[in-house]
Amino acid sequence: MKNISTVLTSTLILFAIACGGGDNTLETQKATLAALKKESLSLNAKIATLEKAIAKAGGAEAAKAILVAVTPLATQDFTHYIELQGKVESESVSFVTPRAGGGQVKGLFVKRGDQVRKGQLLLQLDNSLIKQSAAAASQNIETLKSQAALAKSVYEKQKNLWDQNIGSEIQLLTAKTNAEALASQLKAATEQLGVVRDQLAYTSVYSDVDGVAEEVNVKVGELFIGPGQIKIVNTSRLKLTTMVPENYAGKIKVGTETSLNFPDIQKIIDAKISVVGNVIDPLSRSFYIEAKLPIDKNFRPNQLVQVKIKDYEKKNAISAPINLLQNDEKSKFIYVAVLENGKLIARKKAVTVGQYYGNNIEILTGLVAGDNVITEGYQTLFDGQNITTSDK
Secondary structure: OHHHHHHHHHHHHHHHHHHHOOOOOHHHHHHHHHHHHHHHHHHHHHHHHHHHHHHHOOOHHHHOOEEOEEEEOOOEEEEEEEEEEEEEEEOOEEEOOOOOOOEEEEEEOOOOOOEEOOOOEEEEEOOHHHHHHHHHHHHHHHHHHHHHHHHHHHHHHHHHHHHOOOOOHHHHHHHHHHHHHHHHHHHHHHHHHHHHHHHHHHOEEEOOOOEEEEEEOOOOOOEEOOOOOEEEEOOOOEEEEEEEEHHHOOOOOOOOEEEEEEOOOOEEEEEEEEEEOOOOOOOOOEEEEEEEOOOOOOOOOOOEEEEEEEEEEEEEEEEEEHHHOEEOOOOEEEEEEEEEOOEEEEEEEEEEEEEEEOOEEEEEEOOOOOOEEEEEOHHHOOOOOEEEOOOO
């Protein structure tokens, strides 16, 4: 009893120091916490020693079997997952832009949410001035055609006369120069008409992709100038994207299995990582990954997804509920039920542990398949205590 009193007194003093003043430094608080933990382990060990002594002396408490529940261990695959949050994105997003500088909208043929086909007319820009330019260019071409034809005819006649030694050389050269100049003007006018017709065609704005009109931020009479006003999203080609902490960079590669949970539609699917980024973001210290999604009408861009990435797996492993794991000053341990001299006894089994995930922890050594671990009533046990699995 003297030992326990000493320990309790020491513990209370340390606790008072830890809680005493607001001017304690962080290092002092850490040192105090470590001391308290050490005293706690020592106290638990002394209590266990006294309980054993009482048990050996045949005390009434030891003779009474403690009611527990046991579960036999079996080998099973143990898997560890990285849990992240991701979102759905489209692989094809098109921001509709005018090809000739934009203009005033005269006709709008799509609204938000409409299904859009590639090549579909979305809107018509004002083309009245361009039409006038095209008409003037066409009229000019017709005039030049007549003039060029006349000049060519004059040149040919002048050449025939020249061949018959009639007329002067200056008349021939003048006719030739005039014919060539008009032919050149006709060619330039024809090319200019082509440019004007292209500009006229650009006033009709078409979709370059199949998809859904996700954004239509323009109205008839307003100026259509570019990105942000009409957005077409292809919802049949979707992908999952997320950022992964850099400490997992060595565990994730193209082909790594993932489990994707869509909580809003209560659906879980399996997928494989298709893209792994090669650059660590300097702010978030993470890297980009994506996985292709199957076609599903319930998947939508920007939908939130709970992502589980398998980064560790061991076949035929031994695992136990993590709440069964306890610590003393020597090691980690789990209580198991063993039959000794016809009595069911609680025994400490020192264990070494590996990965843990969810409610289970991987047991590397200390337990084997068939061991009966104590799953209920283990909190107050000591090594060698009588136990029972029946309350009768």
